Amino acid sequence: MSAAIEQPGFDIARIRADFPILSQSVHGRKLVFLDSGASAQKPRAVIHAMVRSMETRYANVHRGLHWLSERASDDYEAARDKVASFLNAAREEIVFVRNATEGINLVAATFGRSALRPGDAVVVSEMEHHANLVPWQMLRESHGIELRIVKITDSGELDFADLERQFADGRVRLLAITHMSNVLGTYTPVERLAAFAHERGARLLLDGAQAVVHRAVDVRAIDADFYVFSGHKLYGPSGIGVLFGKRELLDAMPPFLGGGDMIRSVSYEKSTWAEPPYRFEAGTPAIVEAVGLAAAIDYVNAIGFPAIAAHERALTDHALATLDAIGGVNVVGRAQDRGGVVAFTMDGVHAHDVATLLDKQGIAVRAGHHCAEPLTRRLGLDSTARATFGVYTTMEEIDALAAGLRRVQQVFGG
Amino acid sequence: MSGAADIGDLYQRLIMERARAPLHAGRPERFDAEAEGDNPMCGDRVHLRLSCAAGAIGEVWHETRGCAICIASADLMADAVAGRPRAAAEEMAGAFEAMVASGAVPDRAEFSALRALSGVHEYRSRHRCATLPWQALRAALTKTMETGHGG
Ligand SMILES: Cc1ncc(COP(=O)(O)O)c(C=O)c1O
Numbered sequence: 001m002s003a004a005i006e007q008p009g010f011d012i013a014r015i016r017a018d019f020p021i022l023s024q025s026v027h028g029r030k031l032v033f034l035d036s037g038a039s040a041q042k043p044r045a046v047i048h049a050m051v052r053s054m055e056t057r058y059a060n061v062h063r064g065l066h067w068l069s070e071r072a073s074d075d076y077e078a079a080r081d082k083v084a085s086f087l088n089a090a091r092e093e094i095v096f097v098r099n100a101t102e103g104i105n106l107v108a109a110t111f112g113r114s115a116l117r118p119g120d121a122v123v124v125s126e127m128e129h130h131a132n133l134v135p136w137q138m139l140r141e142s143h144g145i146e147l148r149i150v151k152i153t154d155s156g157e158l159d160f161a162d163l164e165r166q167f168a169d170g171r172v173r174l175l176a177i178t179h180m181s182n183v184l185g186t187y188t189p190v191e192r193l194a195a196f197a198h199e200r201g202a203r204l205l206l207d208g209a210q211a212v213v214h215r216a217v218d219v220r221a222i223d224a225d226f227y228v229f230s231g232h233k234l235y236g237p238s239g240i241g242v243l244f245g246k247r248e249l250l251d252a253m254p255p256f257l258g259g260g261d262m263i264r265s266v267s268y269e270k271s272t273w274a275e276p277p278y279r280f281e282a283g284t285p286a287i288v289e290a291v292g293l294a295a296a297i298d299y300v301n302a303i304g305f306p307a308i309a310a311h312e313r314a315l316t317d318h319a320l321a322t323l324d325a326i327g328g329v330n331v332v333g334r335a336q337d338r339g340g341v342v343a344f345t346m347d348g349v350h351a352h353d354v355a356t357l358l359d360k361q362g363i364a365v366r367a368g369h370h371c372a373e374p375l376t377r378r379l380g381l382d383s384t385a386r387a388t389f390g391v392y393t394t395m396e397e398i399d400a401l402a403a404g405l406r407r408v409q410q411v412f413g414g
Numbered sequence: 415m416s417g418a419a420d421i422g423d424l425y426q427r428l429i430m431e432r433a434r435a436p437l438h439a440g441r442p443e444r445f446d447a448e449a450e451g452d453n454p455m456c457g458d459r460v461h462l463r464l465s466c467a468a469g470a471i472g473e474v475w476h477e478t479r480g481c482a483i484c485i486a487s488a489d490l491m492a493d494a495v496a497g498r499p500r501a502a503a504e505e506m507a508g509a510f511e512a513m514v515a516s517g518a519v520p521d522r523a524e525f526s527a528l529r530a531l532s533g534v535h536e537y538r539s540r541h542r543c544a545t546l547p548w549q550a551l552r553a554a555l556t557k558t559m560e561t562g563h564g565g
Contacts (some may be wrong), residue, residue: 350481352456353425356537360421368456382457382479411422412482413430 029362037388049295103228103243118144179211184333185341236296240289250276340389433482438492451550488547
């Protein structure tokens with residue numbers, strides 16, 4: 001049916017063939033993987049790049065004077081260049097971390113303690129992942145900042161009137177906010193937020209863990225001060241993530257962790273810090289994972305974000321129409337600008353039971369509060385089930401989800 | 415396409431009945447001990463209240479916010495431990511947890527209804543849903559000791 005509106009040039013069969021895991025069966029059924037928002041599957045190009053790195057070009061980086069170490073260092077730094085051009089940043093502005101969570105913690109622990117004073121306020125929204133909430137609560141405990149929560153509207157969009165109120169007393173120094181909600185699918189209007197924050201003397205940190213997978217991100221065009229994402233949601237490996245920080249901000253920030261690679265000189269009396277980004281990369285980094293992330297970026301760039309975005313828009317439209325047509329299934333989040341993350345409840349059936357019964361049919365979704373407990377409560381819910389889409393998701397899989405949900409209703413006597 | 419039955423083997427009739435219409439749900443006016451169990455991973459929550467006399471459990475009531483497995487487990491537990499000595503109830507908690515962990519049903523009369531939950535064994539991510547009420551029971555029994563109820 002709706003598979004007919006597939007984008008020209010977007011060869012879904014070929015894309016699916018790139019992901020070895022997708023041909024598996026689960027519980028004797030064809031796997032329908034709708035949990036890419038938690039972590040995406042890996043194309044062969046990423047797997048092979050990592051294998052090749054370990055088989056032919058592996059040693060520690062920045063340390064050895066030998067051939068292999070030079071190759072590994074080249075690959076690791078080439079990955080940094082790749083990420084820099086992916087975000088339209090300079091290479092000095094790209095810090096490799098373990099994941100988005102660590103990126104935000106790094107900013108809280110370094111920028112938070114050096115640029116923020118006790119009594120300064122940090123604003124986050126009601127639709128944050130715990131990764132962009134808990135580090136600021138910790139900073140509140142340790143450093144005496146004030147944490148403010150800006151409301152969302154019932155449709156799941158940022159409430160700009162409330163944002164005005166939160167900023168009214170002029171004490172806000174940082175707006176830390178998601179670029180795309182991992183529950184509601186809402187994209188936040190990031191250019192507008194950057195202008196809003198900057199006009200009021202605040203910096204902007206964007207949690208791009210979800211957004212970066214679905215849209216081209218240009219941190220210069222947005223004018224973001226900090227931007228974080230994780231490799232594993234972008235079809236890359238786990239264990240590698242990215243913090244972008246504007247150069248003058250990183251320059252002024254103290255180190256995060258201490259150790260090898262992050263120093264200029266060390267004596268017992270005093271050590272001096274390396275320049276960014278190395279100042280923030282203590283210890284042996286995730287070398288093979290950086291190579292994998294670079295391969296993942298090549299992979300999505302080869303498909304192209306216009307095609308990816310169009311594909312996912314078609315999937316999302318189809319999913320919303322299909323789920324809305326099932327009586328007793330309620331999608332949460334009705335933002336105008338929303339992407340391939342669809343959370344829902346089913347009348348009379350708990351989300352865990354929905355997920356277990358879908359799993360039995362080979363359909364993988366997530367259920368719970370999705371690391372956004374305050375948001376779930378704000379929606380008046382305990383938990384939701386969530387289907388999330390990737391480049392390899394098909395219209396037929398959405399139809400399979402809908403059929404699967406009808407069978408859940410049968411089991412529960414609906 | 416196959417019917418609903420083959421995917422729903424976990425959700426046996428007894429579980430569905432108790433999830434839909436639990437017999438021991440609610441909040442009594444008088445009780446001797448209470449405890450709460452929650453699973454921060456998913457937000458399931460069980461609030462237990464129980465009456466005790468002479469070292470034995472009288473009746474058990476639960477307020478459960480959670481999935482069908484959790485509600486049914488709380489309700490079947492309330493049946494199973496009513497009137498039992500404290501030590502026997504604690505021993506049953508251990509036996510129930512072992513059943514969920516291993517999938518093997520204890521060969522004893524008290525498990526004739528509880529065995530409906532043995533299928534949870536196949537679903538590792540759901541073990542906590544079934545064992546949460548028992549965890550709350552242990553906590554409530556510990557409190558009866560502290561407050562001197564239950565003798
Ligand atoms: C919006 C958002 N922020 C942050 C995170 C945290 O990502 P990670 O666990 O890779 O650090 C996630 C993923 O779970 C997310 O969806």
